[in-house]
Structure formats: C-alpha cells, structure tokens
Amino acid sequence: ETGVTQSPTHLIKTRGQQVTLRCSSQSGHNTVSWYQQALGQGPQFIFQYYREEENGRGNFPPRFSGLQFPNYSSELNVNALELDDSALYLCASSPNSGTSITDTQYFGPGTRLTVL
Amino acid sequence: AQSVTQLGSHVSVSEGALVLLRCNYSSSVPPYLFWYVQYPNQGLQLLLKYTSAATLVKGINGFEAEFKKSETSFHLTKPSAHMSDAAEYFCAVTHQAGTALIFGKGTTLSVSS
Numbered sequence: 001e002t003g004v005t006q007s008p009t010h011l012i013k014t015r016g017q018q019v020t021l022r023c024s025s026q027s028g029h030n031t032v033s034w035y036q037q038a039l040g041q042g043p044q045f046i047f048q049y050y051r052e053e054e055n056g057r058g059n060f061p062p063r064f065s066g067l068q069f070p071n072y073s074s075e076l077n078v079n080a081l082e083l084d085d086s087a088l089y090l091c092a093s094s095p096n097s098g099t100s101i102t103d104t105q106y107f108g109p110g111t112r113l114t115v116l
Numbered sequence: 117a118q119s120v121t122q123l124g125s126h127v128s129v130s131e132g133a134l135v136l137l138r139c140n141y142s143s144s145v146p147p148y149l150f151w152y153v154q155y156p157n158q159g160l161q162l163l164l165k166y167t168s169a170a171t172l173v174k175g176i177n178g179f180e181a182e183f184k185k186s187e188t189s190f191h192l193t194k195p196s197a198h199m200s201d202a203a204e205y206f207c208a209v210t211h212q213a214g215t216a217l218i219f220g221k222g223t224t225l226s227v228s229s
Contacts, residue, residue: 004159033216042120042206042219043160056216090159092217105217107152107160 002027004093004108012114013081021076021111023091030096031055032074033105034066037088049074050096078113086115118143120207122220130228135194137223139181139207142188147209149190150217151181154204163205166190177201202227 005024013019025032031050035043045058049068063079072093078085089112092105123138141147148167152160164175171183181192190207204224208217 035217035219040221042208042221043217045216045218048216058216092160104150104162104165106162109159 004091004106006089006091006108006111008111009109010112010114012116014116015081015083017081018077018079019081019113021078021089021091021113023074023076023093023108025072025074025091025093026106028095029093029106030072031094032068032072033092033094034074034076035090035092036060037090037110038084039087043090046076081115083115086113088112118147118209118211118218120209120218120220122205122207122223124223125221126224126226128226128228129197131199132196135179135192135197135201135225137192137205137207137225139190139192139220140188141190141207141209143209143211145211147211149181149183150208150210151175151179151190151192152206152208152219154206154222156203160206163192197225197227199227199229201225 007022033048034046037043046060047057048055052068065077068074088110090110092107094105119142121140150165151163154160164173166173166183174180179194204222206222207220
C-alpha cells in the first residue's frame with residue numbers, strides 16, 4: 001500500500017511568483033487536507049477537499065487555492081508569493097470526510113517552500 | 117473554538133527514563149484527540165488517537181495517553197525513553213473525525229545517553 005506522496009520535496013521561489021504543489025493520496029482515501037507549517041510552529045489547516053469539492057477552509061487568503069482530481073490527488077496553488085509563505089506544506093489524506101471515527105489523517109513528507 | 121496547549125516547548129530526559137509530554141485542550145464539544153510525531157525533515161506520523169472509546173489509549177512505539185475530561189488533558193507518556201524517541205511531538209484536536217486538525221505548537225523531546 002503506497003502512502004501519501006508529495007512533490008517537489010524542495011522549492012525556491014521569489015516574491016510575487018506563483019507556485020503549485022502536488023499530493024497523491026493514499027490508496028483508498030478520497031479526502032485530502034493541506035497544512036502549512038512555519039518554522040518552529042505546529043501545522044495550520046489551509047483547506048480540505050472531499051470528492052473534488054472544497055470541504056472546509058482555514059484562515060488563509062484567497063491566493064491560496066486548490067484542486068482535487070478524479071483520482072483524488074490534489075494540488076495546492078499559491079499566487080503572489082510573500083516572504084511569510086516560506087514554510088513546510090503538508091498534505092494529509094483520509095478515507096472519507098467526517099462520517100467515521102476511523103477518519104484518521106495520514107501525512108506525506110511535505111514540500112519545503114522558500115520564498116526569497 | 118477549539119485549541120490545544122502543549123506545556124513545555126522542550127523536554128529532556130535520559131535514556132530509560134519516563135517520558136511525559138503535556139497537552140491540554142479546549143473544546144465546546146466532545147473532542148477527538150491525536151498525538152503525532154515528526155522526525156527531522158519528515159512529515160507527521162500518527163502515534164495514537166482518542167475517539168471517545170477507552171480513555172487510556174495505547175499507540176505505537178510504546179507510547180500511551182490518557183484522556184481526562186475533568187482536567188481537559190491528554191498527556192503522552194512512555195515508561196522508558198529510547199534514543200530513537202528524540203523528535204518533535206504534536207498534540208491535535210478536532211471536533212469531527214476527518215476534519216481540520218488544530219495543532220499545538222509542539223514539544224521537542226531530547227534523549228541523552
């Protein structure tokens with residue numbers, strides 16, 4: 001069984017640019033959540049996708065957007081990058097959305113984004 | 117609103133000593149509680165979870181946690197620390213399984229020989 005994978009592992013961008021991060025969910029999982037982890041902090045929830053629809057959003061501006069595809073993989077897009085967007089971006093997948101106590105989120109290794 | 121407070125940003129123990137990492141939560145509804153571990157340059161790995169069944173939860177690698185509603189706590193313990201336990205530990209809460217996790221700021225565990 002393949003776990004959650006993310007690409008790329010590292011990325012360097014300059015302020016004002018746009019970036020796309022990718023996530024492949026664990027086999028059998030139809031829900032993907034994205035988190036931002038700044039250095040020395042706990043992860044913060046960005047948004048969640050369930051069966052290709054946004055299913056909850058944290059306190060992040062609209063320049064953070066996402067997609068989920070029919071195979072349940074997902075993208076996180078960030079426009080107009082700012083220096084404070086430098087962080088580890090974590091993707092987590094789970095079997096379904098809020099319908100079972102077994103809906104544990106399993107995390108990928110993350111993408112380290114540096115904005116210069 | 118839900119929140120998690122992890123007391124102590126850094127805990128140091130000797131190999132073989134008891135590990136105790138503290139987590140207090142705030143939630144207006146019955147919570148689901150989790151402990152995750154993060155090794156350097158890696159993602160988060162689930163250690164254990166509380167989902168309103170048994171209040172004493174056993175996880176992987178010899179860790180366990182006890183849900184105490186009266187104290188709004190979910191402290192993580194391990195009887196005997198191993199060098200490989202050195203990592204960052206995060207406590208998290210959610211009000212509904214599978215939805216957004218609210219994380220604490222983390223506790224760094226150091227283990228010395």
